[in-house]
Amino acid sequence: KKSLWLNVLPDDLWIRVKYGVTIYEALRKTTLDLDTECNGLGTCGKCKIKVITPIGPPDRQEQRLLSSEELDQGIRLACRTPIRKDLVVFSDTQRDPTELFQILKHGQTQDIALDPLLDRIPVLVPPPDLQTAASDFHRLRSVLGASRDNLKITHGCLSTLYADLRATEFRGEALLHRECMLAWSPVGSPNGRYGVIFDIGTTTLVGKLIDLDQGVEKGVISRLNAQTRFGSNIISRIQYLRDTKNGLRRLRRLLLNDLNAILRRLARAGGIEPHHIFVAVAAGNTTMQHLLLGLDPSGIAEAPFAPVITEGVTFPTQKVGLELHPDAMLYVMPAKSGYIGGDLISFILASGAADQETELVLGLDLGTNGEIFLGNGRRLLTCSAAAGPALEGARIQHGMIAKSGAIESVRGLEGELRYNVIGNIKPKGLCGSGLVDLAAVLLHHGVLDAEGVLGHHGRDTEFELLPARLAPRPRSEVMDFVVATPEESFDGRTIKLLQNDIRELQLAKGAVAAAVQLLMDEMGVTVDRIDRVCMAGALGNYVNPLSAMRIGMLPFLDPAKIVSMGNAAATGATLALISKAQWQRANAIADLADHVELSLHPGFYEAFIAAMDFPDRNVW
Ligand code: FES
CATH class of the missing domain: 3.10.20.30 (Beta-grasp domain)
Known part of the structure; x- marks a missing residue:
């Protein structure tokens, strides 16, 4: 069968x-x-x-x-x-x-004048006449005006132009991408009405269908990146393609299969066919952008971490392997370096930081890795912090990614632990935002000290319930903390926060905090100069800012300055798709941004060690 x-x-x-x-x-x-x-x-x-x-x-x-x-x-x-x-x-x-x-929809927050990367120009082409005997393309070009004197045309468009013009009685729309005509389209056809953007994450792929006439989302599809079976991070992917015959081809094929599946579903959601789409924008980290274009990203995995290309590039989608209209164009966002990818440039674009002259914006994209920027339209510093996987729940004994069963937030109420579990079921483990919250609550109640040791530190005399959850290990001084007893947990296991988990968290948050500190030092500012903090990424969007401050991952500042940006890479890519000015701005951002290489920075190690301890100061 x-x-x-x-x-x-x-x-x-x-x-x-x-x-x-x-x-x-x-x-x-x-x-x-x-x-x-x-x-x-x-x-x-x-x-x-x-x-x-x-x-x-x-x-x-x-x-x-x-x-x-x-x-x-x-x-x-x-x-x-x-x-x-x-x-x-x-x-x-x-x-x-x-x-x-x-859930995945994040509305436009800025007023952007619509001027998409694809132009659809209604035209009435004069029919051929004996006097001039001008060619079809010549007459078409002349009605498009002097500004189109350098107009080019794709072979695909040209090859059907004779029949297309006559079938539409010379009335229709010219679809242009910059100085190139991609298609002749009958009036009222869905051709070129929509564009797509892709956020190509190491773990998750997101596609959005954008109505170019209105600048709004018509559909969003997300999907697990099938490459995850060859490693959860970019280094293991690069390792795979180096060790495997045809590894690059295979990784690229998997990615294209995923993206084309997303495309088909987006088209269905919009009631169109994929070949009605003529323009796409993709943003991802530098490695994922390389894999999409079939470029070898091996240089990114070892010093001096040089990628093949960081410039934003436009290619026919057919060459890339995306199944849109055969003459459609794909723009891949500019990156800055091997670790500052098109996704961070998109984030900066979406934050509007580069539009500011004096306002100082700090941006943190926190997921498996931390990418951070600080600055405005005058000066912009970027860096990537090896925050490690703890912030996504990995390498934590009972850690898990943010899915059904994960404790996503924790509060201490009247000395007892209260948590929210994704899916409203009994807990299976802790995800990144739950872990940060839990550490903050334990610090607040004196069950965890500034050096990161779990124990009776005596601050909380009023309530004994939290300290009662401390579980000493047999024949050892070391204590762990019982988050959920077998009765409280989903599968009858005790969910514990181990002393070692706290260490992992300290390494991760220390790397982020040290990176922020060094960017501030480099910029010559202190924390009170920061006007706005933009958060993005799997952890950045969901973490409670107060908890992030309590554990010292974020510097202490007014929580009202902190905004969550949702899927900032996708928002930035959408901006570049619907506005040529924003598209140009993305390129300007990549030129403006300076990359601070933390591993070479003389002050990094010291700042990192200093940032490992938890602050001795409560925030609520
Ligand atoms: Fe389906 Fe038990 S009823 S698994």
């Missing part, structure tokens, strides 16, 4: 399955953890999943184990649902699937 597709939202996994296997069996092969107590026997009723594609009626077991309300919402048991056609399912039954577009 034929194979079918199972599309799992919101992670947007696409799984090839054999006809008739159950959703449960299909999901077992992925990293998604499906709740089960009966291992697929159909008796526990735990493996709930929302099936979006219409399918046949529920079987007896489903009717018995699911409420009629759940059945009405399309919730089914994965182990009782065989796949007999292409299916779209939603793995998070708590959430409404239509939310997906909302």
